[in-house]
Amino acid sequence: MKKISILLFLFICLATVAKSQILKPVVWSYAAKKTSANTATIFLKATIEDGWHLYSQFIKEGGPVKTTFTLTNGKGYALVGKVIEPKPITKYEDMFKMQIGYFEKSVVFQQKIKLSGKTAIVKGKVEFMVCNDTQCLPPDEVAFSVTVK
Template sequence: MRRLFALIMLFYALSSTAQVYNPVKWTTSAVKVSENEYDLVVKAAVEKGWHLYSQTVPPDGPLPTKFTFDGKGDYLKKGNTKEEEGHIVDDKIFNMKIKYFESKTIFKQRVQLKNKAAKQIKSSVEFMACDDSKCLPPKSVELIFKLK
């Protein structure tokens, strides 16, 4: 039962291939941890040179990565979305410590199913990415976790 399911986001299909930079690719999986609990795992692959920001950038800094797990309907949220250590820089312009991720990082959200027959959970992530000379405006990507 403890199997991983990966899903390539519709994201690939919806984002135009030309011109638009696409430095962060999202994949999802759901890991069963008990009878009715899952870890929803979101993997972000960040292209060379780009930064994806933490969920906890102080206000007035760059826009943090934000997950929407609304906890309505089929499941309950158990705690916050966990993230990895990442890199922390002391940014002189914002005058604050800013945490970001490079190359690969994983976010995890534990949930408890209210509806045991649920086949999937939908959520979304809003994020921005920058490299040394440019930023991409924030965009939102739908995340779908297949349960089994």
């Protein structure tokens, strides 16, 4: 019984250490602002830890995984155009043999919508990949929901 207790204790310690090693260098936040009685802008902000970078939506085939937003028209609103982003930092990457656009520290993406009612809940997901000077993390996907009032 004592051996089982010791093994269980070691397993819990190892599981705690392993869990603390999971890297999450990007935190997403979301907001909405009405720009008129029937339009609004959704703000999708990525806060990026120092030393890491998040890729642009506009990466050519053969490069890293680009940031991709999936939003659909929903009850009370319709999408207007595509998600826009500010001008990224652009650098030639030897690994991919091409110019790559990316963001450091933080970036705010924007999606305009047309409202058909007073309020709406905009839902979607973002797929993204981040790298630093020594490693890239596997692509991640985060669902979001933004209320427009």
